[in-house]
Amino acid sequence: MTCAELLVRLLRDIYGVNTLFGIPGVHTIELYRGLEDSGLRHLTPRHEQGAGFMADGYARTTGQPGVCFIITGPGMTNIATAMGQALADSIPMLVISSVSRLDTLGMGQGRLHELPSQQQLMSGVARFSHTLLDANTLPDVLARAFALFHGARPGPVHIEIPIDLLAAQVTEPTQQTRPMLYRPAPDxxxxxxxxxxxxxxxxxxxxxxxxxxxxxxxxxxxxxxxxxxxxxxxxxxxxxxxxxxxxxxxxxxxxxxxxxxxxxxxxxxxxxxxxxxxxxxxxxxxxxxxxxxxxxxxxxxxxxxxxxxxxxxxxxxxxxxxxxxxxxxxxxxxxxxxxxxxxxxxxALHEDPALSPFVPLFDTLREIMPDAILVGDSTATVYAANHLVSQPAPRRYFNASTGYGTLGYGLPAALGAALATPGLPVVALVGDGGIMFTLSELATAVEERLPVVILLWHNHGYEEIRRYMDNNGVSRVGVDILPPDFQKLASGFGCQASRVTSPTELAQALADRPSDGPLLLEVDAAAWQQAITRQH
Missing domain, CATH: 3.40.50.1220 (TPP-binding domain)
Structure with missing residues (x-):
């Protein structure tokens, strides 16, 4: 048995992992040899940041760690942002990566994907980062990671395996059961x-x-x-x-x-x-x-x-x-x-001028999709929902406006939530600025036929930053950005899409949403505001 094969077996049989997120690379192909006939579901996002956000959404919805297979170097710097968000919000995430051969670690020889110290870089966005130096110690390192997930303040854990150790022969461990672990009780x-x-x-x-x-x-x-x-x-x-x-x-x-x-x-x-x-x-x-x-x-x-x-x-x-x-x-x-x-x-939240335009939006969502999990980016709809929305159960509302506050989170995290809970509808609350960070994950949604509603609030740029600039007497620079045609983009990915300008149109579109794939609903902020004003 190789180290990579043992890793997959331990994740599946001892720790109950059934879903993996990753993009194969030349340094991780041995991990994929270990996936053959494993029964584990592997999803290929279109960017490692998307992999991390999907694992995050999966973990928040299930309470179980999201697991990623990531290549050396650029794969790790790409996923670092997602790990930063998970670290800030105490979300369990296991990131398994490759790293250069043992005999080349830290040598600065210009090897493919080489970093001076990948482990040192990733330790800043992880509860701990460990370099495997002996393939036979893998069970102990995994046990340490899952002990942290379930017995301490959770967060991302990074384990890097030198590429020559992935194919190394290992001794099958004698311990084949997961120990029972209870979290600490108060004095x-x-x-x-x-x-x-x-x-x-x-x-x-x-x-x-x-x-x-x-x-x-x-x-x-x-x-x-x-x-x-x-x-x-x-x-x-x-x-x-x-x-x-x-x-x-x-x-x-x-x-x-x-x-x-x-x-x-x-x-x-x-x-x-x-x-x-x-x-x-x-x-x-x-x-x-x-x-x-x-x-x-x-x-x-x-x-x-x-x-x-x-x-x-x-x-x-x-x-x-x-x-x-x-x-x-x-x-x-x-x-x-x-x-x-x-x-x-x-x-008087419903009468607050900053929130009132969003009241009919969330009333409509609640009427048509009362059990939906709402997953958000840093965007206007999310800032309003933080104050306005009430959910029937925990783990059905989360977003990237807390803690690290990254952009691009909403869409891939919603996909992770949809994978974890196929019996519940999922809505991604995104803006025209933030969705551009991870728009490529529309391809993943289509490929996996995930029925996620992507509610895109289009206010033509970075509205929150515009407001901050205006309030602080700073000229608007870099915030009035050129938007793409989201309808054509969605169509190019094979994703259904439409524009809505009023609560009535939104209700109809939600009621007619597909059951076997994503739907992008583009809401023009100015047109929505006009429709709400006319109603009153």
Missing amino acids: PEGLAMAAAWLRTAKKPLILLGGGCVSAPEAALNLVERLDAPTVTTINAKGLLGRDHPLDLGANAALPAVRALAQEADVILAVGTELGETDYDVVFDDGFHLNGKLIRIDIDPEQLARNQPLALGLVADAGRSLELLLEHFPEHVERGGVDRTRSTLSAL
Whole structure:
């Protein structure tokens, strides 16, 4: 058995991997020999960045690591952006790459795809990056990667295998079963103290982040028993179900929620970084907590970041929610529903001029595709959806406006989500600027016959940056870019496409969407705004 064949066997039989993303290259053909008759599904994106984003979307939807096979050098620099986004959002991703022969590592001989130190470069966008120096140590390195995915704060892991080791003969490992691994639970004394503070609080507030998505039932029950207004961040949408009366949504950066946060006497923050793109998206450092802050996070360093801490518990978010719930067998009345309702009324999101044009768009999506997973780029529709959209379950809303904030994420990540959940519809929310970064993945969508709706908001350039330039007195340079004819481009890929200018046209197009391939719906922002204005 070769090292490459063993890798495929371990991924499939020990770690339950069934889908791989990658573009074959001369340095990785031995990996593909290992794929022969393996039963694993391999998808070929059109760019390594697309491979990484697809793996990201797959992982966010399933909770399992997305796995990529990537070539040496340019393949790795191409996927680095996707790894950066996954690192920022704590998404499990396993990137297996080739690297130069053992005897040429670091020699600077101008070999094909050579980097001075590929491992050093990738370690900056990975939880760890490892160079395999002995083929027989592969099982141990893989075990280390999956232990991190399931027992610590997840993120990308990079394992590079020298091209001469891929074909090296290996000894079949004696350990053929995956060990059981349980994530850390909170310290009982600390948990009891947190419960005591929450029990006596007059105005509690809960902040739930993406780390909680594995325990929606415990999160819902705890929120209801504490009767506490709750911020569910962008990556935590759906934790409490759709339109829950205690859910403030991902609106922590807005004035009414900030006021509520400042008056809270005890705050419980679970599985959330308390980072800028969730709590300070207006970028004025205006989110302040004056009460006693209890934080639960699997990463001890995270407990010391962003807000002053009163009590910290290093533990898995989901397990902590379950154990904390045991301290509250009965509902504690604190007027939480009224406080939440009052805060949302003050926000008046549907009347906000910046958001109101998008209200009928998301109302239409909800009416026609109520169970859809929404996957977004950094684009106007996503910025609005972060505030407006409520989902029925977790793992059905994610985008690249958080953390790293890359462009080009929406389309390939939506394809990964569609592969992972063939029973649920998927909508990619993209803009005319961002989609150009990964437009080639339309070919992958067509080839794999993935029924993803690509909702393209066309505002003729980089609208957000235009607005920033205007607000800061900077002349518009580089933002009014020439758009292509997206209808012709989609047709060239073999993708159905049409233009919509009103909610009625959108509803009809969604109702008539194909079931065996992608559909690109181009929404002209100016025409949409005119249609909405006429309706009112």
